[in-house]
Amino acid sequence: MTWALLVFLSGTLQKDMYYFSDLDTCLRIASKIRSQNYDLSLSGDSRIWVKAYCIPKKVPQKEGQ
Numbered sequence: 223m224t225w226a227l228l229v230f231l232s233g234t235l236q237k238d239m240y241y242f243s244d245l246d247t248c249l250r251i252a253s254k255i256r257s258q259n260y261d262l263s264l265s266g267d268s269r270i271w272v273k274a275y276c277i278p279k280k281v282p283q284k285e286g287q
Contacts, residue, residue: 226279227252232270241281248276 225248227240242248252274259272 223278224281225276228275228277229255230273230275239279241279242276245276252276 223243223245225242225245227242227248229236229238229240240251242251255272255274
């Protein structure tokens with residue numbers, strides 16, 4: 223199974239997709255990204271918020287394959 227990491231910055235889905243073959247790795251990276259939101263809230267900047275999720279996803283095929 224392939225897992226896609228979806229990252230939202232202030233409610234907007236970021237265009238870059240990151241794929242992982244291991245769910246644990248995807249969840250670890252998502253957790254690190256979400257922890258950056260905690261640091262922003264501690265500094266008093268609550269206008270920017272970050273969310274990250276791992277979802278099962280088919281990897282897009284390259285042209286010619």
